[in-house]
Amino acid sequence: MSSEPPVVYISVRPVGRHSYHLIKESGEYVINIPSAEQARVVDYCGMVSGSEVNKFEETGLTPVPSSMVKAPLILECPVNIECRVKQVVPLGSHDVFIADVLAVHFNKNILDEKGRPDPNRFKPYSYCFREYRLLSDKLGFHGYSKRG
Numbered sequence: 001m002s003s004e005p006p007v008v009y010i011s012v013r014p015v016g017r018h019s020y021h022l023i024k025e026s027g028e029y030v031i032n033i034p035s036a037e038q039a040r041v042v043d044y045c046g047m048v049s050g051s052e053v054n055k056f057e058e059t060g061l062t063p064v065p066s067s068m069v070k071a072p073l074i075l076e077c078p079v080n081i082e083c084r085v086k087q088v089v090p091l092g093s094h095d096v097f098i099a100d101v102l103a104v105h106f107n108k109n110i111l112d113e114k115g116r117p118d119p120n121r122f123k124p125y126s127y128c129f130r131e132y133r134l135l136s137d138k139l140g141f142h143g144y145s146k147r148g
């Protein structure tokens with residue numbers, strides 16, 4: 001939402017979401033960005049509730065203590081963003097949790113020689129019309145339309 005200071009958001013339904021109450025009460029959350037290798041386990045985590053099952057035990061994902069917030073990181077996710085809620089905006093079905101970014105962690109295996117995240121190593125994917133799709137094909141680069 002903002003780069004300076006870095007601000008992000010997530011949008012969570014109050015109804016039927018164990019995470020909603022954890023975030024509301026703690027004022028903190030971690031965004032764990034998965035790689036394509038984790039697509040199946042991420043789908044599973046989006047199909048069952050933490051109020052019914054312990055997702056770490058069920059999936060074998062590894063919780064790791066965060067540096068700034070109480071919520072754990074997920075070791076297997078190549079990017080972890082530690083967040084502290086600064087504003088909650090109720091929109092209707094979902095509440096938006098706007099948060100300051102306190103820390104960002106990258107798995108070194110996804111970084112190129114210059115220390116930048118490399119999409120070929122990261123294998124990012126997206127949710128698209130109820131399917132999961134790789135974001136692999138390069139279409140251009142920032143500003144390429146002006147350079148001709």
Ligand SMILES: Cc1cc2nc3c(=O)[nH]c(=O)nc-3n(C[C@H](O)[C@H](O)[C@H](O)COP(=O)(O)O)c2cc1C
Nearest residue numbers: 011012013016017018019046047048049050051127
């Ligand atoms: C691909 C995908 C995306 C989802 N996105 C959201 C979302 O943005 N907000 C939300 O409230 N629930 C979303 N869900 C549903 C929750 O992840 C799901 O209800 C989950 O069981 C909630 O877990 P919890 O009860 O442990 O918090 C999504 C599910 C999937 C599979």
